[in-house]
Amino acid sequence: xxxxxxxxxDAIRALEYRYARLLDDDRLEEWPSLFVERGVYKVIPxxxxxxxxxxxxxxxxxRAMMQDRVRSLREANVYNLHYARHVVSNIxxxxxxxxxxxxxxxxxxxxxxxxxxxxxxxVGQYRDVITNGGGELKFQEKVAVCDTFNIPNLLAxxx
Amino acid sequence: xxxxxxxxxxxxxxxxxxxxxxxFGVFTRHDVFDREQEAIxxxxxxxxxxxxxxxxxxxxxxxxxxxDTPIIVSRAEDxxxxxxxxRCAHRGATxxxxxxxxxxxxxxxxxxxxxxxxxxxxxxxxxxxxxxxGGYAADFDPRDHGLTKLRVASHxxxxxxxxxxxxxxxxxxxxxxxLAAIDRLFSRPVKVLGHMRQRVRGNWKLYAxxxxxxxxxxxxxxxxxxxxxxxxxxxxxxxxxxxxxxxxGVTYGDDWRQAEQSGNIExxxxxxxxxxxxxxxxxxxxxxxxxxxxxxxxxxxxLVIQQIMNTLATRHIRPKAADDFELxxxxxxxxxxxxxxxxxxxxxxxxxxxxxxxxxxxSEAIELIQRAIVRDGREDSFLEFGGLQADLDKDRTGEAxxxxxxxxxxxxxxxxxxxxxxxxEA
Numbered sequence: 001x002x003x004x005x006x007x008x009x010d011a012i013r014a015l016e017y018r019y020a021r022l023l024d025d026d027r028l029e030e031w032p033s034l035f036v037e038r039g040v041y042k043v044i045p046x047x048x049x050x051x052x053x054x055x056x057x058x059x060x061x062x063r064a065m066m067q068d069r070v071r072s073l074r075e076a077n078v079y080n081l082h083y084a085r086h087v088v089s090n091i092x093x094x095x096x097x098x099x100x101x102x103x104x105x106x107x108x109x110x111x112x113x114x115x116x117x118x119x120x121x122x123v124g125q126y127r128d129v130i131t132n133g134g135g136e137l138k139f140q141e142k143v144a145v146c147d148t149f150n151i152p153n154l155l156a157x158x159x
Numbered sequence: 160x161x162x163x164x165x166x167x168x169x170x171x172x173x174x175x176x177x178x179x180x181x182x183f184g185v186f187t188r189h190d191v192f193d194r195e196q197e198a199i200x201x202x203x204x205x206x207x208x209x210x211x212x213x214x215x216x217x218x219x220x221x222x223x224x225x226x227d228t229p230i231i232v233s234r235a236e237d238x239x240x241x242x243x244x245x246r247c248a249h250r251g252a253t254x255x256x257x258x259x260x261x262x263x264x265x266x267x268x269x270x271x272x273x274x275x276x277x278x279x280x281x282x283x284x285x286x287x288x289x290x291x292x293g294g295y296a297a298d299f300d301p302r303d304h305g306l307t308k309l310r311v312a313s314h315x316x317x318x319x320x321x322x323x324x325x326x327x328x329x330x331x332x333x334x335x336x337x338l339a340a341i342d343r344l345f346s347r348p349v350k351v352l353g354h355m356r357q358r359v360r361g362n363w364k365l366y367a368x369x370x371x372x373x374x375x376x377x378x379x380x381x382x383x384x385x386x387x388x389x390x391x392x393x394x395x396x397x398x399x400x401x402x403x404x405x406x407x408g409v410t411y412g413d414d415w416r417q418a419e420q421s422g423n424i425e426x427x428x429x430x431x432x433x434x435x436x437x438x439x440x441x442x443x444x445x446x447x448x449x450x451x452x453x454x455x456x457x458x459x460x461x462l463v464i465q466q467i468m469n470t471l472a473t474r475h476i477r478p479k480a481a482d483d484f485e486l487x488x489x490x491x492x493x494x495x496x497x498x499x500x501x502x503x504x505x506x507x508x509x510x511x512x513x514x515x516x517x518x519x520x521x522s523e524a525i526e527l528i529q530r531a532i533v534r535d536g537r538e539d540s541f542l543e544f545g546g547l548q549a550d551l552d553k554d555r556t557g558e559a560x561x562x563x564x565x566x567x568x569x570x571x572x573x574x575x576x577x578x579x580x581x582x583x584e585a
Contacts, residue, residue, distance in 0.1 A: 043514065047258065048353035055353025055490055058514040059506055064437035068386075069509075069516075071436075076381035078520040150356040150485065151513035153522050 005096075012103055012130055013091050015137045020086035020107075023157060028073060031158060032066035036133045039063060040141040043159055045149030046124070058155060069158075079156035082111040085118075086159075088126070099132035100140070107144065109159055111152075122148040122159055172537050173569060178562030179543050184536030186362035186529065191572075192481040198572050199460050200226025200478075203326045204404075205312065205319035205333070207462035207475055208232050208242060210489055212316060212349045213259065218276050221259040224477045225320055226461075230309065231255050231265060232318060235276040240313055242320040243278030243306035254306070265306075278306035314338065315345035317464075317473070333405065333458065336398030340407040340456040343447065344466055348494040352504060355472075355488035355512035361525035363461070363478040364568070366486065369521050370457045370474075371406045371560040374544050379524060382510075382517045387434050388441075393452075395555040403563035404459035408555050411451040440510075443469040443503045446493070457560075459567060467517070469500070470507045482529055486522070488512050 015034065022030050035041065043058035060066045073079070090106040104127060111121040129141040144159040171191065174180040185191050200206060208223040209232045220233040222245055229245040231254070247254050247267040254267045254274065264273040264281065273282030280301040288294025309320040312329035319329055330338060359366070369375070373395065377384065397408030435441070446469060454466040463474040471492060477485040488511070492504045511518045532538075542565075545557015 045353070045355065051353055053501070053505060055355070055505060055508060057355050057508065057512045059509055060437075061506070062437050062439075065440065067436050068440065072382055072385065072516050076385035077516065078379060078381070078523055080523055080526070150358045152358055153360065153513075153526060154357060154519040155514035156519060 005093075008096065008101065009091075009093060011137050012093065012101060015130060015139070016088045016091055016103075016105055016126070016128075019139075019142075020088050024083070024085055028070045028157070029067075031070065032063040035063055035066065035139045035142070036131060037063050039066075039139050040143075041066060041139070041158065042141075042143045043155065044143060044145050046145055046147050047149050049145065057151070058158065073156055077156060080111070080113070080153055082113050084121075084157045085110040085112070101128075101130045101137075103128040103130055107159060119152070120148075121152055122146055122155075124148065124159070171569070171572070174539055176566075177547060178565035178569070179547060180539040180541065181565055182537055182539045183532040186365060186532060187481055187536055189481050192478070194572060195478070196226045196228070199568070200228070201322040202571050203321070203323050204460055204571075205321050205326060205329050205458075206460065207317065207458065207473065208311075208320045209318045210316055210349065210351065210473065210491070211240070211313055211318060212351050212491065213489070214240075216261060218261050218263050219259070220255065220262065220265070220276070222255055222257070223475070225309065225322065227478055227480075229253065230320065231278070231306075232311075232320070233265075233276045233278075239277075240311045240318060241277045242309040242311045242318075243274075244309075246306070247272055248280060248304040248306060272304075274306050278308050280304045280306075315341050316349065317341055317345065332400075334400030334402070336407050337400055337405050337456060337458060339398075340454065341464065343449075344454070344464060344471060349471070349491045350494045350496070352490045352492055352501070352508075355490060355508075357486045357513035357522055358479075359484055359486060359522045359525055360482060361484065361522070361529040362481055363476050363484040364564075365525040365528055366476050366484065366521070367457065367460065367564060368561050369525065370455060370463045371564055372558065373408065373556050374558060375524070379520045380517050397552070397555045397560075399551045399560065399563065402567060403551065404567040405457060406551075406560040406563070407454070407456040408560075409451045409455075410453040411449065440506060441468065443507060444500065446471075459564070465511070467510055468507055469504050470511050471504070472511060486513075 019034050041060045042056040044054045044056050048054040060069060087108040088105050092104050094102040094104055104125060107124055107126055109122045110118050112118040124144055124146040127143040127145060128139055130137050131140045171185060172182050206225045208230065209221050213221050214232065214234045217234055217236045217238065220231055223230050223232050230242050231245045232242045234240055245254050249270055249272045252267050252269045255265045264275060266273040271284050272280060275281045285293050286295055309322055311318060311320050314329055393410055394412040395408060395410050397406065399406050452468055456464040461476040465472050473489045475487040477487055479485060490508060492501055510516050542558040542562050545554055545559055549557045549559040551559050551563060
C-alpha cells in the first residue's frame with residue numbers, strides 16, 4: 001500500500017475509534033461534533049433494508065437534531081442505567097473520490113448494568129460516508145444497520 | 160381446546176373483585192402463563208395477527224403469533240385470508256421459516272410435506288411408497304393432515320384470528336367505539352413502511368396495563384415537558400366496549416385546530432413555542448380534520464393501534480414466557496402519501512418504538528416492575544387512581560380502564576371460587 005491511502009485509512013480508523021470512545025465515556029454532548037453540520041445519523045433494523053426507503057428507529061439529519069436527541073437523553077428520557085462499550089472492527093474503505101470516503105465497518109455494543117453484569121446489546125454494520133470538513137474527517141452520514149433488530153428493552157445511547 | 164375449570168395451583172389470590180388489586184403472581188407464575196395460552200389466547204377472543212397491507216397479493220404470507228403459538232397468515236389465490244399453526248402435521252417441525260414472502264406451497268424441509276395457502280396438505284413424498292416399500296396405507300387421507308387452522312376475520316384491513324369456533328363475530332367483539340377508532344385510522348388504504356421490534360424482560364400484561372394508563376403519560380415521559388410541547392386547550396375523550404375488554408382514547412383540541420379554522424392548515428405545524436434546536440422533527444400535516452393529535456386504542460388481548468401526530472402503527476404484544484415478551488411494531492402510512500409526507504413519517508418515527516423519544520420509558524418501567532416482584536406473588540399492586548366509581552366513558556385520566564382489563568382477564572381465567580364473570584363495576 002502506498003503512503004497516501006494508508007494515511008487516509010489511519011485517519012478514518014481514528015475517527016471511528018474516537019466515535020466509540022466518546023459514547024463509551026458518556027461524552028454525548030460531543031457526539032454531534034463528529035458529524036458535518038447537515039450530517040445524517042440513522043439506525044436501521046436489518047429487516048427493513050429491503051424497503052425503499054428503509055424505516056429507521058433513530059434518525060437525525062442535522063447536528064442540531066442530534067443535539068436535541070442528546071438533550072432529551074439527559075433531561076427527559078428514562079432508560080436503563082448502564083455503561084456502554086462500542087467495539088469497532090473490520091474497517092474497510094469501499095470507495096474514495098476526492099475527499100469523500102465510503103466506509104464499512106462492524107460494530108458490537110455491550111451493555112454493563114450497575115451490578116457489573118454484561119450482555120451483548122447489539123451487533124451490526126456501520127455504513128459511513130466520511131468527508132474532510134474543515135481540515136479534519138467527519139461523518140457526512142453514519143448508518144448503523146442492526147443485525148440485532150429485536151432491540152433488548154430499548155435503545156437510548158446511539159449505536 | 161380449552162378445558163373448562165382447569166385447575167390453577169395455587170389459585171390466583173385476587174384480593175378484590177373490582178380489579179383494584181392485582182396479585183404480582185399473575186406476572187411471574189409459569190402456570191398462569193400456561194393457563195393464559197388456553198384461556199385467553201386460545202379462548203373466545205380475537206387476536207391481532209397482521210395487516211392486510213402486509214400481504215396484498217395472492218399467495219403472500221407472513222409469519223406471526225397467537226399468544227406464543229407460531230402461525231402463518233396467508234392470502235389464497237381468490238384473495239381470501241387464512242391463518243394456521245406453523246407446525247408440520249407430520250412430525251411437528253416449523254414449516255415456514257421466512258418472516259414473509261410469496262409462495263404457492265409452504266414446504267416443511269424435514270420430509271417435504273407441502274401445504275397450500277389455506278393450510279391444506281397438498282404434497283407427501285413417496286405417499287404410495289417406492290417399489291412396494293414405504294408409503295402410507297390406502298386409507299391415508301391428506302384432508303386429515305392439514306395444518307391446524309384458525310378462524311380469520313378482517314376489519315378495514317386489520318386481521319384477527321381465533322382458535323375457537325364460538326368466538327363472537329369480530330364486529331361484536333370489538334364493539335362500536337373500537338370499530339370507530341379503527342375506521343378512522345384505516346379510512347384510506349395504508350402502506351407498511353417497516354417494522355420495529357423490542358424484547359422486554361417483563362410480563363405481557365404489564366404492557367397491556369401501560370397502554371390503558373393515562374396517569375403515567377406526563378409523569379414518566381418527559382420529552383414534551385422538556386421541550387415545551389404543551390398545548391393550552393388540549394382535551395381527552397375515549398370509550399370502551401360493552402364488555403369493557405378494550406379501550407380507546409384520544410387527545411384533541413389544540414393550536415393547529417384553531418389554525419385550521421382560520422384556513423391556514425397547510426402551512427401550520429402541530430405545535431408552537433417549543434425549544435427544539437431542529438424543529439423539523441415535528442413538522443407535519445395533520446392526517447385528519449378532527450384535531451386529534453394522539454389516539455391510543457388497546458384491543459384485548461394483544462393489540463395497540465396508535466396515532467401520535469403523523470406516526471401510525473400497530474403494536475403487537477407477543478408473549479414468550481411469564482417474564483418475557485416481544486413488542487412488534489408495524490409502522491405505516493397511506494398509499495396516497497406524497498414523498499414529503501413519507502419523509503415526515505420516517506422522521507417522526509423518532510418519537511416511537513424502541514428508541515422513541517416519547518416511548519422508550521415504557522419498557523424500562525415494565526422491566527423495573529418485573530425485577531422487583533420476584534418473590535412476593537401474593538402481594539399486589541394498587542389501582543385506585545381516579546376513584547373506584549369512575550365512568551369509563553367519561554373519565555380518561557384515572558386507572559378505571561386498567562381495572563376493567565383485569566376484570567375481563569380474570570373472568571376469562573376463572574376465579575379461585577370457580578365463578579366466571581367480569582365483576583360488578585360497569
